[in-house]
Amino acid sequence: MFKRIFAILIVVTGLQMLLVGLLTSSSGEDQHPSSGEAAPLFRLTSLHGDTLALAELRGKFVIIHFAASW
Known part of the structure; x- marks a missing residue:
């Protein structure tokens, strides 16, 4: 009885x-970011308190790299 209930x-x-x-x-939709899009x-x-906006770098080549040590 127990084996039947378990099954x-x-x-x-x-x-x-x-x-x-x-x-x-x-x-099935593409969930990855598209290359070449803004x-x-x-x-x-x-860490020094300076603020940087991505809009200030418009027209320049920018690489955004996110990392974590954990």
């Missing part, structure tokens, strides 16, 4: 996981 529970759980996976999968405008503050 049914495994099957139901598997079907639920499959259903959730299918419902939350991407729609980045959204933003403003950053350096």
